[in-house]
Amino acid sequence: MTQIEPVQLLLSKKERFDREPDRRSEDFHELLFDLESRGELVVQRVQGDYVTVPTKYGTPKKIQKGHLWHHKSCGQCGHIPGYSTSIFWIMRKLGYDYDDPRDQTSCTAWNYYASATSNQAAQAAVALRNFAAAYETGYFPLIHCGTSYGHYKEVRSELLHQPELRNQVRKVMEKLGKPMVLPEEIVHYSEWLYAMRDEIAATQVLDLKDIAVTVHPACHYYKLVEGDAIYDPDVYHGQRTAAVSGLVQTLGADLRSYSTFFDCCGFGFRHILVQRDFTRSFATLRKIEVMKEEANPDVVLTHDTGCVTALDKSQFSPQAHGRDVGVPVMSEAQFAALAMGAHPYKVCQLHWHSTNYKPLLEKMGIDWKAAWAEFEDELQHLKSGDKEFLTWEDVGV
Amino acid sequence: MRTVTEDPYMKVDRVAGHENVERASKVALMEEVFADPRLPHYLYGCYECGICVAACPSARFYDFSPRRIAQAAARRDIDLMFQQMEEDIWECSQCFSCLRCPRGNNPGGIITVMREVAVKNGLHSAQEALHGYSRIIFKIMSTGTQVSPDMLQPDAFPDWGPEVKDVSENLDLWRRALPPETHHTTKTGWAVADKTIVELYLIWLETGALDMIKQVDEGIHMILEEVMEERLEDEGIEI
Ligand code: SF4
Ligand code: SF4
Numbered sequence: 001m002t003q004i005e006p007v008q009l010l011l012s013k014k015e016r017f018d019r020e021p022d023r024r025s026e027d028f029h030e031l032l033f034d035l036e037s038r039g040e041l042v043v044q045r046v047q048g049d050y051v052t053v054p055t056k057y058g059t060p061k062k063i064q065k066g067h068l069w070h071h072k073s074c075g076q077c078g079h080i081p082g083y084s085t086s087i088f089w090i091m092r093k094l095g096y097d098y099d100d101p102r103d104q105t106s107c108t109a110w111n112y113y114a115s116a117t118s119n120q121a122a123q124a125a126v127a128l129r130n131f132a133a134a135y136e137t138g139y140f141p142l143i144h145c146g147t148s149y150g151h152y153k154e155v156r157s158e159l160l161h162q163p164e165l166r167n168q169v170r171k172v173m174e175k176l177g178k179p180m181v182l183p184e185e186i187v188h189y190s191e192w193l194y195a196m197r198d199e200i201a202a203t204q205v206l207d208l209k210d211i212a213v214t215v216h217p218a219c220h221y222y223k224l225v226e227g228d229a230i231y232d233p234d235v236y237h238g239q240r241t242a243a244v245s246g247l248v249q250t251l252g253a254d255l256r257s258y259s260t261f262f263d264c265c266g267f268g269f270r271h272i273l274v275q276r277d278f279t280r281s282f283a284t285l286r287k288i289e290v291m292k293e294e295a296n297p298d299v300v301l302t303h304d305t306g307c308v309t310a311l312d313k314s315q316f317s318p319q320a321h322g323r324d325v326g327v328p329v330m331s332e333a334q335f336a337a338l339a340m341g342a343h344p345y346k347v348c349q350l351h352w353h354s355t356n357y358k359p360l361l362e363k364m365g366i367d368w369k370a371a372w373a374e375f376e377d378e379l380q381h382l383k384s385g386d387k388e389f390l391t392w393e394d395v396g397v
Numbered sequence: 398m399r400t401v402t403e404d405p406y407m408k409v410d411r412v413a414g415h416e417n418v419e420r421a422s423k424v425a426l427m428e429e430v431f432a433d434p435r436l437p438h439y440l441y442g443c444y445e446c447g448i449c450v451a452a453c454p455s456a457r458f459y460d461f462s463p464r465r466i467a468q469a470a471a472r473r474d475i476d477l478m479f480q481q482m483e484e485d486i487w488e489c490s491q492c493f494s495c496l497r498c499p500r501g502n503n504p505g506g507i508i509t510v511m512r513e514v515a516v517k518n519g520l521h522s523a524q525e526a527l528h529g530y531s532r533i534i535f536k537i538m539s540t541g542t543q544v545s546p547d548m549l550q551p552d553a554f555p556d557w558g559p560e561v562k563d564v565s566e567n568l569d570l571w572r573r574a575l576p577p578e579t580h581h582t583t584k585t586g587w588a589v590a591d592k593t594i595v596e597l598y599l600i601w602l603e604t605g606a607l608d609m610i611k612q613v614d615e616g617i618h619m620i621l622e623e624v625m626e627e628r629l630e631d632e633g634i635e636i
Contacts, residue, residue: 017440017441017442017471018437018441019441019500019501020501072579072586072587073586074542074543074544074545074585074586074587075543075544075586076586077542077579077580077586077587078542078543078544078545078546078548078585078586079544079546079548079549081546081572081575081577081580084577084580085575085576085577085580088576088577089576100577100578100579101579102579102587102588102589102590102593103590103592103593104587104589104593105541105542105589105593105594105597106537106541106542106543106586108537108541108543110537110543110544111533111534111537111538111543112509113491113509114491114530114533115512115516115526115527115530115533115534115613116509116512116513116515116516116523117516117527117534117606117609117610117613118513118606118609119513119604119605119606119609120433120434120435121604121605122600122601122604122605122606125600125603125604126597126600129596129597129600133593150493158434158435162434164434165434168604171603172599172600172603172604175599175603176596176599176600178596219492219493219494220492220493223492223493223494223496223497224493224496226496262452262494263452263454263494264454264490264492264494266454266490267490267492268454268455268490268491268492269490269491270487270526270527270530271490273530273533274528274529274530276556278455278458278459278490280556281458282454282457282458286454286457313554313556313557313558316556316557316558317556317558346574346576347576349575351560351563351571352560352564352571353560354557354558354560354561375574378574379570379574382570382573382574383570388573389573389574389575389576389578389581390573390574390575390576391576392576394576395576
């Protein structure tokens with residue numbers, strides 16, 4: 001009788017896992033173009049002028065400069081409207097054309113990560129519907145929200161690897177009368193700002209060397225499908241994402257590090273809406289207080305809807321507990337727009353923010369009192385019916 | 398009485414709790430979790446190194462651990478996974494910091510799948526976690542944008558400071574003071590085209606996403622179904 005070796009016995013009982021030999025996230029392009037050549041989907045190509053940027057594992061990424069389709073963020077447009085307005089304003093100021101579509105839904109991923117009241121096919125169909133809408137206009141998608149960006153990268157990976165999912169989504173898209181489209185690159189607006197940082201700095205009107213900045217990198221930007229995120233050897237030696245920090249450096253501000261940079265903001269998706277005690281505690285104890293103690297920033301910059309919301313709004317009630325809070329929070333788009341001379345209220349819409357940003361404006365050399373008076377003037381015109389809306393012309397672009 | 402010696406690697410149900418739930422239904426739920434095509438890419442065993450826990454925001458403030466999630470799933474510990482489904486998964490922040498796992502696991506992703514199964518099967522934890530959240534589900538599914546300017550009400554966000562009141566009092570005017578033409582809305586984040594909404598409704602119906610709501614909030618499901626069917630009917634679309 002043959003004896004079973006104990007180790008064999010053990011192995012026969014043990015759950016086996018097939019690990020992918022290369023843990024780096026793949027360069028998806030090959031698979032994408034292969035599916036295109038087999039007629040399974042259309043790839044919307046980067047067109048016209050573009051900048052090639054470095055990513056985490058070295059795969060080059062093309063960032064189209066103009067003719068962009070703005071995939072907006074519900075949290076930005078709804079609650080931090082100076083965020084999206086600043087992105088548009090910078091693009092206009094630099095002379096690049098774009099489309100701000102109505103044929104766009106949210107990615108619905110905030111809800112998905114909060115409540116799971118959706119499924120893989122629905123999430124993929126929502127993504128592809130938006131991509132098809134962009135494709136139909138000929139403009140290339142630019143994603144405003146970090147969560148949309150991260151989620152769409154996940155959806156892309158699932159679609160590329162799961163034929164059943166593709167078939168399921170294809171049936172839905174046929175019902176909608178839309179083609180299956182994926183863009184050649186999924187691009188976040190902060191990547192566009194990074195790619196354009198020299199053009200932005202060339203139009204800069206404020207000197208920022210005395211402005212101390214800490215950056216909160218957004219989890220869904222660089223943790224989900226991490227191989228797609230920008231890493232630059234000249235920014236933290238390529239060991240942290242260069243999104244936001246690269247722009248801050250180029251603008252000449254005083255970029256300061258702190259130890260909990262990898263921590264999330266505490267947003268939590270469902271927590272920010274229905275369990276904010278967690279959000280407030282995390283944002284205060286693990287982010288704002290650590291930044292203050294270690295780096296004493298004048299401003300916290302980040303590049304996602306949820307992070308601006310969680311870090312800004314969470315600073316009010318901790319004051320009642322005597323916590324060391326009180327640093328303004330905004331997107332790097334608003335900060336860059338200010339540096340380029342944008343109006344703090346008409347463009348950056350800082351009155352929608354909670355934490356006191358006025359000392360920062362003063363340090364930047366912006367007369368916020370005069371600016372507020374100008375904004376109130378505009379409001380008077382709107383109130384009196386002289387005009388219905390503030391326009392791009394009113395803000396000089 | 399059962400003792401731990403029955404299977405020393407699995408949690409005993411009287412310790413895991415939820416003994417009143419039949420084992421067969423727990424097994425069925427976990428089979429649903431493991432049948433998800435994403436699962437094989439989210440789990441490769443576990444070193445028990447705790448790197449995910451160190452990175453996890455929820456582990457700092459709750460009795461919660463992504464390591465436990467990965468461990469239970471790797472062992473297929475049915476009773477423990479059920480306990481986690483009822484008691485743990487809604488604490489997760491879905492930040493995906495745990496993707497730092499040196500083994501290549503995605504505990505946050507396992508949780509996404511477990512949550513989906515919890516919702517689909519109307520588990521108590523899902524109903525409890527989403528209590529008070531229904532209005533958001535209604536907003537996103539019916540309008541295509543998740544949060545809207547008119548949600549900024551001081552009674553909804555009393556902890557966000559007096560600025561929320563300023564916004565809500567001036568909402569109409571301040572929205573008109575936004576240069577982007579799509580931003581003059583108060584009920585949605587931006588102006589979404591009618592045809593876009595119709596397409597979104599078709600997606601919810603065709604993929605079964607709408608059906609999922611029924612298990613967690615029948616009332617909201619009914620309203621959503623009515624809104625969507627009426628709209629699609631107006632467009633002459635048969636469901
Ligand atoms: S996704 Fe969830 S489990 Fe993973 S680190 Fe974030 S909060 Fe923790
Ligand atoms: S980081 Fe990965 S291997 Fe380490 S305990 Fe967590 S799941 Fe297990």
